[in-house]
Amino acid sequence: MTQETAIKTVTVDLGDRTYPILIRRNLLETTGALIAAQVPGSRVVIITDETVADLHLGTLQTSLRAAAIEYDTLTVPAGExxxxxxxxxxxxxxILALRLERGDAVLALGGGVVGDLSGFVSGVVRRGMKFIQVPxxxxxxxxxxxxGxxxxxxxxxxxxxxVFHQPSLVVADTAILDTLSDREFRAGYAEVAKYGLINDAPFFTWLEDNHSAIFAGGExxxxxVAHSCRAKAAVVAADEREAGQxxxxxxxxxxxxxxxxxxxYDSARLVHGEGVSIGMVMAFEFSARLNLCAPEDAVRVENHLKTVGLPTRISQIPGQLPPLETFMDLIAQDKKVSRGQxxxxxxxxxxxxxxxxxxDPAPLRDFLEEQLAQ
Amino acid sequence: MTQETAIKTVTVDLGDRTYPILIRRNLLETTGALIAAQVPGSRVVIITDETVADLHLGTLQTSLRAAAIEYDTLTVPAGExxxxxxxxxxxxxxILALRLERGDAVLALGGGVVGDLSGFVSGVVRRGMKFIQVPxxxxxxxxxxxxGxxxxxxxxxxxxxxVFHQPSLVVADTAILDTLSDREFRAGYAEVAKYGLINDAPFFTWLEDNHSAIFAGGExxxxxVAHSCRAKAAVVAADEREAGQxxxxxxxxxxxxxxxxxxxYDSARLVHGEGVSIGMVMAFEFSARLNLCAPEDAVRVENHLKTVGLPTRISQIPGQLPPLETFMDLIAQDKKVSRGQxxxxxxxxxxxxxxxxxxDPAPLRDFLEEQLAQ
Structure with a gap:
């Protein structure tokens, strides 16, 4: 891919908190210019982790200097x-010691850990600073x-x-993903596949046909990435505070x-996307068990996730697992539980x-017991 | 006043975060019923301070029990x-240890310290629980x-x-204010007068005529209280995030x-409302100095605040004060400063x-110098 490829823009439509996600290879080197256009006049404090800093911080800082944006950098250890x-x-x-103001921005350069943490920080300093994400x-x-x-x-x-705190700008440089391990890339792919499985069967079919080019870094x-962001943006715009859809x-x-x-949460044994991969197969199999969906659909879901190298079975998780009752407790503790249901x-x-x-907990327990015994 | 007086309701109009403020003497004893009507099905965790707990916690807990609302109580030390x-x-x-859910409520029973702290807590647990205020x-x-x-x-x-986090319900029992010291009541009154001074001259005139009955606890x-809440609600509805008005x-x-x-922040020397009282007189005098307003208006503001016993001059603050430059620094550090202006x-x-x-800093400095020398 060359730099001349057009930037893809996904607009997350949230009224006066609407923001763009810009997507393309090698966008990191122009992040400064993008910030100057989108969040003009802001000082920036970069939050990143040690691993990402080694690989990408220099490029980001160079682009900020080129755009004459004042910045400071705070580095945290990598990991959950x-x-x-x-x-x-x-x-x-x-950040308070740096005397940043409400109109200044926290910039998260990193993965989910850095993004979640930085977003929370930016959401509470002076009751909310601007927030820029470079995932x-x-x-x-x-x-x-x-x-958000x-x-x-x-x-x-x-x-x-x-908190829920929306960014002002997201810059997604897809060339950065070349630096990920295969395992980490695959884990993210589980969430891409999820958007097809939720409500977009044609996208799932497209993924079945195009996964190799996605892994290879083609357009x-x-x-x-754009399709996934658009899918999530549509859901979020309809339901910002997670009341329903x-x-x-x-x-x-x-x-x-x-x-x-x-x-x-031992990432040597299982990372989030791998858990989601196995979890999606389980959701489809459990749905089939309840006669809600055709068993062939569950098979098709598993086959595609297997094809890209994702685990799809509990038995693929290395090491000893806790007994059934522990799983039932863990499920009951999920924060999506509402009034005990x-x-x-x-x-x-x-x-x-x-x-x-x-x-109904009874068929759920039976299903889980079988899955654990496999 | 008898309990038969109607409850005054002020609606804070914020779209899907709209909530009512209910105002009357002796409302505390019916808070349970009000919560059951307004925030049905919620468990409640009361946050209060030791001083308020001694005076009012029993009444609140009785009313929750009468309404069959499950509750826990967390007590913090009184004071800033x-x-x-x-x-x-x-x-x-x-609160997480109590396993409360998003639909459950944090109830703040106390003054500004308890309210601000509890509101922040309720705003971040599970990215936002319900919040009830009993100021x-x-x-x-x-x-x-x-x-919010x-x-x-x-x-x-x-x-x-x-964070900005709106309550679901505010219950303002005006009989509770009988338990305040004169000094604390007066300090709150400075904010009441402020609403007249901002944009409501008839209300300021009404206060000049009715302050005795307000202090005595009449209707x-x-x-x-209702008029003040309505005034603030109108401003907040127009500008929830403090962008302008x-x-x-x-x-x-x-x-x-x-x-x-x-x-x-030594409250033995100066509490917030006293600072606001002196500050409002200064704002009017400084405005008169800049030929923005008639000097008579500044005199009238001072006279009314004096009448109710509020301090109106820096010289009334007991003890030694720092030099002019410290004041200029403190003003420059105010969080409303925007991009250095x-x-x-x-x-x-x-x-x-x-x-x-x-x-312009020059006339401001001159003005402050005179005020400090008085």
Whole structure:
């Protein structure tokens, strides 16, 4: 791909909080100019992690200097443990010490951890600063860059503390994804596939036909990112605060979160996208079990995820797993539980997902028991 | 006043976040029923301070039990020092440990400190729980109960960390105000007078005629609270995020904050409302100095505030004050400063305030010097 390829723009339509997501290879080197156009006059504080800083911080800083944007940089350790209160407090204090104002911007350069943490920080300093995201993983480009969810973890669970805070600009450089490991790229791909499974069967078919070019970094990759952002943006615009339709985005996530909890969020054993991959297959199989969807659809979902190298079965998770009752508890603790009822996203077919607010625990338990025994 | 007096309702109109403020004597004892009607099905976690708990917690808990509302209670120390990160973190963790859900409510029983802290807590647990305010001071009934500002203090300044988070219901029991000290009641009254001075000259005249009944607890008190909430609600509805018109609510506050800063927020020397009282007189005198308003208006403002016993001059603040340059620094640090420019709310007369975004530092310095020398 050359730089001459046009920038793809996805507009997230949220009234006076509407913002653009700009997508193309090698956009990082023009981020300064994009900020100058979109968030004029702002000072910037970059938040990044040590791993990403080594690879991409220099390019970003050069582009900010070229656009005459004043900036400071705060670096946090890489990894999920960074999403905690102590680091949150330190960043808030550091930004206040820099005397940044409400019109200045926090820029998150990194994956989901940096994005979620920085978004929360920017949402509370002076009751809300501007926020710019430069997501560096496929997962954060297609998922956390849309929707305004921010947060940190608690000893009671993941992402339990945070705010909804929309960015002013998202710059998704798809060439950055060349630096990801295959495993990390695949994990993000699970969320791309999810958008097809929720409500867009033609997109799922397109993915079945084009996944190789997406992995290889062709223009199909840009298209997959743009299509995913557009899909999420449509859902978020209809339901910013997750009252209803937005819940569909949790397809595969209730099972997936339970699996992540079961391995104590040990990313050596299971990363989020892998949990979602297995979780989506489970959601379709459970739907088939309840006679909601054809068993062939569940098979087709599993086949595609397998083809790109994603795990699709609990048995593929290395190491010992906890017993059935622990899984049932983990599911009951999911933050989407409402007034004690088990809520799941189920499907009537590929592209035909829906929210079921009162799942019967008895068949769920039987289903889980079988899955664990496989 | 008897209980038979009708409840006054002020509706804060914010689209899907619209909420009512209910005002009357002895409303605390029916708070449970009001919550059951307005926020049905929610569990409640009360946050209060030790002083308020002694006086009013029992009445509230009885009313919740009468309405069959499940509740827990978290108590914090009284005083401004409670608005800090450590207590914020502890409350968030306590609420997560109670396994409350998004549809459950945090109820703030207390003054501004409890309200600001609890509002921030409710705004970040699970990215936003429901929030109910039962303000127990005149200041919090007429000011912090409207507008959704929440927050804690930082070593860099007051209220620098927080979110905008609207309550679902505010219950303002005006009989609770009988338990305030005269000094605390008067301090709240400064904000009541402010609403007249901003854009409502007839209300200021009404206050000049009716202040005795307001202080004595007559129905005029309910009317003054309702009128103030209505005034603030109108401004907030027009400008929820403080982009423009809402800035008018800062009349007297830039000077006032500087004075509070000058005594290091020592409430034995100066409480917020007293700072606002002196600050409003300064804003009118400075406006007269700039030939923006008639000197008689500044005199009239001072006379009324004096009549109710509020301080109106810097010289009334006990103890040593810092030199002029410190004041200039404190003013420059105010969080309403935008891109380095000095912004003040000035007036063309009583009820004719406006925002001046580029105040010339030279006459300001001269004016402050004189005020300090008085």
């Amino acid at each position: 443990k960074t999403k905690r209160f102590e680091i949150f407090e330190r960043l808030v204090d550091d 560096t993983t496929l997962l954060s480009q297609v998922d956390s860059s849309v929707g 969810k921010t947060g940190i973890n608690s000893r009671h669970g993941k992402n339990l503390i945070g 199909e990759r840009d298209e997959a 937005r819940a569909l985005l949790n397809l595969g996530h209730t099972f997936g979160h339970a699996l992540e909890g079961a391995v104590a 088990l809520t799941f996203i189920l499907a009537r077919g590929i592209g035909q997902s829906f929210q079921e607010k009162a799942v | 020092k409670t608005k800090r990160f450590e207590i914020f973190e502890r409350l968030v963790d306590d 127990t001071t005149l200041l919090s009934q007429v000011d912090s109960s409207v507008g 500002k929440t927050g804690i203090n930082s070593r860099h300044g007051k209220n620098l960390i927080g 005029e008190r309910d009317e003054a 809402r800035a008018l609510l800062n009349l007297g506050h830039t000077f006032g904050h500087a004075l509070e800063g000058a005594v290091a 000095l912004t003040f709310i000035l007036a063309r007369g009583i009820g004719q305030s406006f925002q001046e975004k580029a105040v």
